[in-house]
Amino acid sequence: MSWAARGFPLEEYRGRVARAQAAMEDAGLDALLLTGEADVRYFSGFLTRFWESPTRPWFLVVPAGGDPVAVIPSIGASLMAQTWIEDIRSWRSPDLEDDGVSLLAEALREVAGANARVGLPMGAESSLRMPLADFKRLEAVLSPVTLVGDAGIMRALRIRKSPAEVDKIRTACRIADRAFDRVREIAGEGARLDEVARRFQMLCLEEGADWVPYLACPCGPGGYSDVISPADGHVFSPGDVLMLDTGLVRDGYFCDFDRNYSIGAPSPEVQAAHRQLLEAVDAAMEIARPGVTAADLFHAMDRIVTGGQGGSDTGRLGHGLGMQLTEWPSLIPQDHTSIEAGMVLTLEPGIEVGMGKILVHEENIVIGDHGAEFLSSPAAPDILCLEARP
């Protein structure tokens, strides 16, 4: 992908703002106040890894009419000026007395009115990225302006991806595909797990990832005990099952899928379990289209991996993804979100292969008008095998 293909055309951002403003009108909101990386970037295109620093708050105000207003630390003003956002108000942060609160309050009153209702994401999978004491102070100085929930607007907007967003996720998936295809170069009997983790991230970068925010790599004989462990000094021996699960980023969008590898020939149990996981993915793909629910996708997979017992402790069999590693909805029995065209999802069935041992497989898909399409290149039913280190 060339550099020129990065970012989005202006119409993409204007469309997002217009949809947000229509929803604000329905919800009786005068503005949205956004503090999180993905929400701020969704409307502005402001892309930086500087959010890794927890020191400074960043604010974007999306009024019910007109363009968004950025209220940000001056360290980011130059980069924000390269986006389409024109109204950029900045202060020298960190300011121990008033870290943007007064400036934000002023901007909110100006664009939303003195009696406004301002919506913030407050629901599932959200969090407020500013000090809680400053939020309470903001509430106090803004009164009678009230800070309320965003009526699910950010979720409703971001849960469906535009074609341009889907392209970015597809690109990220292809990069991971190529990295997974090269795992034989770095892993095999006698290799060390932490070294393999390091080398796999290098493969992701070499194949085109901008950065690699997520990698899990559990490994154990005949299966692993969890799916979130970082790498340790484990040395691979025959019969081990290694899982590599990566969330790499390209141009601000994630992929999130995994591959399982058997060191040497797999046991019949491991082989059967892996095939069942792929069957479960197929079962979900068969029904995945607009109109089914997140719960339907869960049950399609759960029938195969547990015989319909309702899941396991990993809690869900897939989820949305996009600007974040994981997003709404959740493929769980309780989530009745209607699946719509443009949703990008992981299908992530897990299966027990003995006492305290599991295998988890994951693919990425996008929902179209009449069915679903893989964004990751789907794995074969037989588990991949790694031999002695090259």
Added chain:
Amino acid sequence: MSWAARGFPLEEYRGRVARAQAAMEDAGLDALLLTGEADVRYFSGFLTRFWESPTRPWFLVVPAGGDPVAVIPSIGASLMAQTWIEDIRSWRSPDLEDDGVSLLAEALREVAGANARVGLPMGAESSLRMPLADFKRLEAVLSPVTLVGDAGIMRALRIRKSPAEVDKIRTACRIADRAFDRVREIAGEGARLDEVARRFQMLCLEEGADWVPYLACPCGPGGYSDVISPADGHVFSPGDVLMLDTGLVRDGYFCDFDRNYSIGAPSPEVQAAHRQLLEAVDAAMEIARPGVTAADLFHAMDRIVTGGQGGSDTGRLGHGLGMQLTEWPSLIPQDHTSIEAGMVLTLEPGIEVGMGKILVHEENIVIGDHGAEFLSSPAAPDILCLEARP
């Protein structure tokens, strides 16, 4: 560093808890409630990249007496059981009705009492990592238990690093030192910035980084316009100045320093500016010891880079670091935090080199009883030069 040297001995965690409990007694708090990655890990040792997923909240309760209690999604129970934490309460998350709130409320009432004051970090550089609506619900169901600020306890504990923590940061710095030493292998005239960014992260990994959460790499003729830009498709030509600023992680601890490179010979202005930055670092090192303040360190550098004008829009000339890329204190005129032995700081002076162009240099240091020691291998006064690509 061998795998065996990872983590901390149990006494390290017990000491942290004991210090927290002494401070809680002074502050009249019955428990601390922690929701952020670094705070949870500080007491538990729970290390995973899974926090990249914003879906699930995680809670650690540190009571005024006794051991911490983890209230966490079941997906993490197996990994938490490998830490020293014994009281682990988990639920199947995400739960759309009650994502841990009831379980947390019950644990808080049990360990802190029915009329407890529970402290949370609410001040500068903190944020609450759970949905705001769930926090409000927690406040409601807990009443008359009250959720208040943590009286600065987490800041006071984490701002001073133990010798074992300093060792981890030193290890991270040495890894970055080695990566910076190899930049000539990947960058020079004709190279592309985004490719160099990718290759530099690969060098960090090859030299021992577990992962690379932060890299900024601004580049421009005779200087750059900001310090937080991600890489773009810029092709290096003679006279460009490249800055690589990395926050890589080893065993859960960051380094955070940068190096500047001139493509071909630097202009006299760039060379002079770089030397001034190194002078500024030396001036801060000369006075850095217990008893001076963060502001004193600021002024020592500011005198050299602006002639004492009080700083620039980047906002500060250094900061703490450790489990996070940036931590308290801030080297700014308003921060009168007393510098103490065990603090790990960046010295990060910036200087203007023409209209809208800056150079920023950064080193990492640790404060000892009688002075400071470099953790990064300090750069030479002359800016490094890169030639035609090898």
